[in-house]
Amino acid sequence: MAHVITNRCVDTKDQSCVEVCPVDCIHPSSDLDGQEEFDAYPQLYIDPEVCIDCGACVPECPVEAIFYVDDVPDEYESDIAANREFYQKWLPK
Ligand code: SF4
Numbered sequence: 001m002a003h004v005i006t007n008r009c010v011d012t013k014d015q016s017c018v019e020v021c022p023v024d025c026i027h028p029s030s031d032l033d034g035q036e037e038f039d040a041y042p043q044l045y046i047d048p049e050v051c052i053d054c055g056a057c058v059p060e061c062p063v064e065a066i067f068y069v070d071d072v073p074d075e076y077e078s079d080i081a082a083n084r085e086f087y088q089k090w091l092p093k
C-alpha cells in the first residue's frame with residue numbers, strides 16, 4: 001500500500017510534500033533530482049515500493065492532492081497507476 005499524488009498537483013508543484021517525507025520517496029524534485037528533472041514532469045509522484053504510509057505529506061499539500069491509496073476519490077482512480085508507472089519508467093539521474 002502507499003499514498004498517491006493525484007493530478008491536482010499539476011500547476012502547483014510546490015514541493016511541500018518532499019520536504020517532510022522521511023524516506024525521500026516523492027519525485028522528481030529539484031532538491032533530490034535536479035531542476036531539469038523537476039521541470040520535465042507535470043506533477044510529482046510517490047514511489048509505492050518505498051512509501052511507509054506515515055501520512056506526513058498529506059496536510060502539507062496546499063491543493064489536497066495526496067490520498068492514502070484506498071481513499072483516492074473515484075475521479076482520480078487512474079492516478080494510482082500513474083504513480084506506480086512513473087517509477088517503472090523513471091530512473092534517478
Ligand atoms: S505517506 Fe509518508 S512516506 Fe509516504 S510519501 Fe507521504 S511522507 Fe513519504
Ligand code: SF4
Pocket residue numbers: 005008009010012013014015016017018044060061062063064065066
Ligand atoms: S505538496 Fe501537493 S501540490 Fe505540492 S508538490 Fe506535493 S503533491 Fe504537489
